[in-house]
Amino acid sequence: MANTKLNGEIMFGISVILFFTITSFFGKYFIPINPSVQHLSAAFQPPSWSHPFGTDYLGRDVFARTLEGGSVSIEVGVAAGLLTVVIGGLVGIFSAYYGYKVDITIQRVVDIILSIPLIVLALVLVALFGSSIALIVFAIGILTWPSLARITRAETLSLKERDFVYAEIVAGASGIHVVFRHLIPNQAKTILVYSGLAMSSATLIQAALSYLGFTGGSVSWGFDLYMAQQYIFNGSWWMTFFPGAAITLTSLGFYMISEGLRKMWR
Amino acid sequence: MHLNRGIAKYIAKRLALLPLTIFSVITIDFVLIHLAPGGPFQILLSDPSFSPQEVATLQAEYGLNKPLLIQYFTYIYQVLHGNFGISYFYGVPVIRVIMDYLPNTLVLAGFSILVSSAIGILFGILSTSLGGLIDRALNTLAILSYTLPVFWFGILLILVFSVSLRLLPSTGVYVSNTGFNLAQYLKHIIMPTLSLSLLLYPPVYFFTRSSMLEVAQANFVRALYGKGLSEGVVFRKHVLRNALLPVITVIGLHGAVLFGGATIVEIVFTWPGMGLLTYTAILNKDYPILLASVFFYSLLVAVLNLIVDIVYVFIDPRINLK
């Protein structure tokens, strides 16, 4: 392996994700300020010692909201990313492995899904089926898998020609066996690298959905940004800046893990 | 540039394949909308505020009481005649509403393609020519742009240019009684365009960069230097053209991203395009518009891909279509 030490990118990515995971899921145990408490009289206050990130339109502390608002984003990011990778990986590999009609049909499906903008389809799905977290994960997952499917399909097609795979097929190994014992392990690195990218995109899409009102229930950075925009002419830049920066950092964190893995394995 | 019968046949073939994908899109869309719990049929049934007679009347009015298959074929037939039904919310033919909003999306998309391509290509060239620190800086910048939520960027722009500096308007398209004013129009479109370009330029940048690096290694570059040509000539006349040629395909590949991003940007800036229309249709449960807008989105993406493919065939002499 070229460089087995964890490089800068991976360290950065893991730190960021870990940080937000801890503050979002466990923040209530150690962050002194409550993110949901409203002090209408203390609304729109700029950053100060008592409120490091200021307060929002309901007087809630932005610092606490920013740190603890990541639970949905991270949950959805990880879950949707994994879903994408699992579906995309398997579909791509099986499609290339079985070839012919199966392959052509799946290719058509991939083309169809890729021809509609993600957000539009996600919005339609969410509008029709409700906006629970499960559905959001599902919607993002089934919309982003085609990209990975294309990659794994191409890889599998070339791997299929290679001797060791061919030998297995000729020896009569079952499709499942070949896929799980050979095709997947050989592409494991590509798939893992892609999973970071998938999680990064999933986080962004979730943020966009929550900005549009489909939050999946709890506190979420995206929706905070929506409200921030409503009051934007107030000049309270902190309401806009911090949640957005948090989204960016989280998405960047996933991306960096992916980049780091890629650099490590080239 | 070259034109021959092969190209004409290629174009014809691609045009013929176009309906298949769109057709499948309509089908899936139709099934989803009509069968899903949030669909018109189910919503009417489950809404307690309507009495059964009211429900029956509404159903008959919108043709929802006929078997699904009949509804489907009716719809297809109507679409082929350009009839997308009547909007629940606006009460006018859907096609008219779409035609009011579609051009704005096209303009926004067009400007954004231009700006993002220009930035992406310029940065790509700078990265490969200057290398070193600048390369790393631009690389990092591109990654950051990629992970930045596009709507946040839009809001930040509003914060800076509309709120603080009071230079630019924050919403809508300028419509005036005194006629079309270019300066005002540009003021309205510049921030949405910049936001959308932020989303689109990183792929162009990364691809230009790798394409240039690849071309620089190519054998013919050595032959060019061997002839005694200067670096400037080699770069401008040969490397650039060869490297930039495939960049067009990147634009085509990101058609869905382009229009998806446009949707969000339109909502942020209240730009009256397809995105805003779709969003309000979802909030208003205006299903005919929803159905039609999904159709038009896939049509837009397909047309963009078609244009890109055709342009590519024209400018790359290596493609042999005979």
Added chain:
Amino acid sequence: MLEIRNLSVAYPDGTPALQNLSISLGTREVLGIIGESGSGKSTLALAIMRLLPPDANVKGEIIYNGKDILGLSKSELERVRGTEIAMIFQDALSAFDPLMRVGPQIVEKAVTNKTLGYKEARARAIDLMRGLGVTNPEARFDAYPHELSGGLRQRAFIAMGLFQKPKIIILDEPTSALDVITQAQLIQTIRGLKEGGLSMIFITHDIALASTICDRVAVLYAGKMMEYGSVHQVIRRPIHPYTQGLIESTPTLTSVRRGLKAMKGYLPNLKSLPGGCRFHPRCPFATDICRSVDPELAELSDGRLVACHMAADSK
């Protein structure tokens, strides 16, 4: 015309590609550089044209027209390349810009430098191609590189090299990518060039081919010159065991019946050359001194240079 003194080229990581090479090219002379892959022959060609990657380590002198090419300024270099010394390499397809037609590329330097008007240049190029055996040169001028057959492309490449009327032309495996018949035709064409008074450096792995066209030859092995003399000397009566091995392993019509005699062993890895004479593991005459001391080039009585301990004895 061209004199190379003690040329040494090493890769950035230190691996030696060429060691201490000294050869010369006279007017109207064809010098053959014979070697297998890794022998350094292509490196030599690139070194002369200064087309090696900028981080390559180049030492020595390449004297042309009284000046050291390795010391020329960029503008002087641009003047020398193409107009004084031209280079043709193996794969003609990858030598042309795929997006431009062949003709404009042939005349490119002259037209860019405004030495010639486009119409004049076009006419001259067409004549040149016709002289090289290109059929229908007007049409070929306007063709794209991928539209031409291998043989035509190579001729177009040669036309591109000759267009500026250089004094020296370096041909690096010009026929290796072609079939035997086209190869023979091309060699005819090249022979015509020689008769026209051009000095050439002809690089090839095919010793038989070299013998048909070269005046003098240098045999390279793993970056070092092993034998250097006239064609008659080196090929008719080879002294260095490597040269002998090359000749014996060349398929001829008679050897098909008698069977090929291949040299034992493999080409050495440039990063880890054998101690002493680098050829000793494969040499049928190797002795202790061969295994420990790297032989210097020594002049024999007939005037040729050989780098072999065994040869130094049998003058």
